Amino acid sequence: MTAAVLEIRGLRTWFFTRAGIVRAVDGVDLEIAPGEVLGLVGESGSGKSITGFSVLGLIDPPGRITEGSIRFRGEELVGAPEARLRQLRGAHVAMIFQDPMMTLNPVLRIDTQMIEAVLAHRDMRRAEARALCADALRRVGIPAPEERLKAYPHQLSGGMRQRVAIAIALLHDPALIIADEPTTALDVTIQAQILYEVQKLCAETGTSLLWITHDLAVVAGIADRIAVMYAGQIVEQGPAAEVIGRPLHPYTLALLESVPSHNRRGQPLRQIPGMAPSPLALPAGCRFRPRCSRAGERCHEPPPVSMPEAGREVRCFHPCNRPPPEKTEAAPEPDRRISRPSSRPSPGAG
């Protein structure tokens, strides 16, 4: 992992609202290697999407990056001129959004929206650009792309629209794609298709993927590594199989226990007690402390990031060191199958 595609250090993105300062992203460190799939997991409001938007420099006021560094292939993006960011957006760093109903402009035809994406970075004739767009649509499995190009977004289904968005993201073979919950708004069957599609295309082109989601099950299927985010900070980071098989942070453990699973049928699901803290009034010390069963006196101090094992990081004074109970009973086989990045997720991964 010497030449990371993306290297985020100490990123803070704050929103200066009338009610106070919202510390949406508060000291995030991340790294993505070429061709790697990193799953960024967290509840809504944990700051995971803001982290993604920060990379592209797409933070709307009153928010701004107050501190930290974002290096893309060694180039510093924080404070980079808008013109440079614009060159990178779409061409080298692409993004896929959550809701395909909202990401395509309803009053512009698909071809308008795709061709402008081509012409923003390449000097070519419209007819050539159009052919390129048709190819891109074909690549994501859209039949009759010439016809689809002439359609308006509302004439396509949700899954079809998300494919269009993915096609747009892949237009320039970017080095990194940031996917912000791209399957959440879709039907389960289509989720699996899209998941498979993105994973395959990224593997083909060697594109790195930052997959932002709240759904551990989804990310388990495709990520090489997982970073868990809570209240603006990364609380745990490590190889996907290990984080899921043997979580270190109490929050990760709690998240895993709240996911319905085959092996616990008939048992009540565990809930995480309490609510995610308001980003306006974060607790002092460890931010998970008020909801944590393991919290002690020390947790009133901010916990440092420790590396208990090679390749794993955790922000906790009392890391757990046991696998989730129900996972021990399950055969280890399915875990490994899920964690192998090159394997296809089973259609029922959702």
Added chain:
Amino acid sequence: MSGTDRTAATMAVETPFMRFARQFAESRVAVLSLIGLLAVILAAVFAPWITPQNPYDLAQLDIMDGNLPPMSESFGGTTYWLGTDDQGRDMLSAIVYGIRISLVVGAGSTLAALLIGCTVGLVAAFYGGRLESVVMRIVDLQLSFPAILVALILLAVLGRGVDKVLVALIIVQWAYYARTVRGAALVERRKEYIEAVRCLALSHGRILFRHLLPNCLPPVIVVATVQVGNAIALEATLSFLGVGVPITEPSLGLLIANGYEYLLSGQYWISFFPGVALLLIIVCINLVGDQLRDVLNPRLQR
């Protein structure tokens, strides 16, 4: 923000009106506008005591003082701050008296239209059915035509006079309130407290005016505020066009119209100052209305 702890302390004992007043006062512009409006109203009420002359007492007018520019002195030695018109009338006095008529017509017609419109809207929303659809069709039809056109046609039929203008402005305005109140009442009607008072078998009139109406008031207040401004502007326009108030009771609009012919010869003050007064009144009303809308809106959405 030194006020935060103080507001936190008063929060516990704050009445709804106090909260409303505090939120309203958050905009300094709106407060200034409100003060300005109150000053104008007071000036209009006490016009005979504060103006230098009674502009309609012909004995006090001196034709020799006609068309004097602002700040000039009369034969008698008094200063005409805003100049005089062709009759030798002090413009300042004429404006204060004109505001009287403009305010009476504007506020009076709004009030009457409010009463009529609210009643019609409430009844329509409460009883529903064919009555409602007929009433609302009429409202829609009338509102699809601009107010000035409706008023012009009415006055073409009715003739001139303060009373005629009042009638025309009431007819023009009632539909706004009928629509606003019905919209609000339709939402309120489905709420549980109306079901509850219905179960108490109270008389319909009591349900309508004691229970339903108060809860529909916030949007009506906003519309009414802005409408007072519109009514004043409309009256002025009609008077300017020559179909409004008669020459014996000149409103601001008529004063401006009187200066029209002198404008071309450069005697601007006869039209200019009444217009400024009119503009200030309408701006103040609109600013107050804007702030009212902002303050009352969150409660609507609740």
Added chain:
Amino acid sequence: MLAYLIRRLFQAAITIVVMAVLVFVGIYAIGNPIDVLISPEADPAEIEAAIRRLGLDQPLWRQFLLFVSNALRGDLGTSFVHNEPALRLIIERMPATLELAVAAMLLSIFLGIPLGMIAGLRHDRATGRGIMAASILGFSLPNFWQGMMLIMLFAVWAGWLPSGGRGDTVPLFGVPVSFLTLDGLQHLILPAINLALFKTALVVRLARAGTREVMLQDYVKFARAKGVSERRVVLVHMLKNILIPVVTVLGLEFGSVIAFAVVTETVFAWPGMGKLLIDSILNLDRPVVVAYLMLIVFVFILINLVVDIVYSLLDPRVRLSGRAE
């Protein structure tokens, strides 16, 4: 789409019938039609002839049929003052009013939309606040006084532009227009500005509200994420979404611009149908007033119809649902 069109046409027809009944009741049933429709200076023989022509000696329902059939033939009475068919008088003056109204609409669009978008994009800066303050002023300025002040500033003091009248006209497709001659254009500027200011304030507000809503949409962010230039994001992605509501509202407002032209035409002595209406009201020339009323009702209904159709053509979402019906 076709079913929708037929339904809209049907509604429009009903509105016209209702308005015809209202006007008829107003003149014939409530007022005294002899006073309203026959010149007070006519001698008894003329009155007798007119009564017979208008069928005033017939029962009320026959009078109504006669009124309708006359109206359908374009006969809405004869002006006392000009001694010409009222409808012809109005239609002669219509091009002047339409020219003024169209010029004002164009002005308010080309001034209001950019200003409103700037105010929306910079809503928390001084520019945005300044534009909004100016729009409140634009809303509050009494139209006739504002016109007089324009005359005072640009005609009396500066002497740059004429204070009133229409200036030279040249026929364009047989219709006299003034915007093609320099003199006509000079006469058009002030009245058009005067008529446009209020609507401009309205457009500024609409465009600002639209901009503030659209700028938060995902598709704007997505367009930026594609690397599309800021210029294109604003001028294509945002503008096209804002245009739909603004154009719809403005289209509906076209009728009110024509109605408000009454004031502007009076101030600037612009020889349009609004000035004719005021003159007719002041001269008690009631047939012209009645004819104006019927015509304006017709124009309004036509405008509403056209706006609905144009709206459905502009917004692809509406277009589709209309077709699906």
